[in-house]
Amino acid sequence: GENVEQHPSTLSVQEGDSAVIKCTYSDSASNYFPWYKQELGKRPQLIIDIRSNVGEKKDQRIAVTLNKTAKHFSLHITETQPEDSAVYFCAASLFTFNKFYFGSGTKLNVKP
């Protein structure tokens, strides 16, 4: 089955700096890659996603890049703000199924 690895497990940046979180996946049949943000005590919420027919997607300060050949995808947050502090999870989903494989999460701390 699919295996998703996520790095780093914790990331501390200064407000205004950029943050990058990386995930790798094992099954080339995966075709949907969402990123979820979970604030303390709250439910995970989708912040951005990408499908395998696209190499990059941007939404304001957030972008995701996908390298199908290398089987890795990354979340980029620019001009970080304290409210970006949260745990971020990547996931991958196989085309023929609707099961999601989650990474282990990255705790992002943005220092004011």
Next chain:
Amino acid sequence: GAGVSQSPSNKVTEKGKDVELRCDPISGHTALYWYRQSLGQGLEFLIYFQGNSAPDKSGLPSDRFSAERTGGSVSTLTIQRTQQEDSAVYLCASSLKTSGGANEQFFGPGTRLTVL
């Protein structure tokens, strides 16, 4: 519209008792998922339903855990003879599968289970 709801929001039980957790997915969502999240940890996959059938039960930790879904809607996760290590937040999510593959999962608020 209404999102995914779960009940109860909190459950405290004694070791050895059975508990039932309920999930109401978004109307029309064919896929439903159960995850477990221990304090400060990631999302542990438990089980996934497509309609009323569960093609993947591989994440259920033991035979004390079971789940069902009826009418393609509400799902219940049952834990029998609860143990202290079952204490966690149980999250439910639903999504709509289309011909293009998977789509966004919408999570419920979770049920915080505490086993004394």
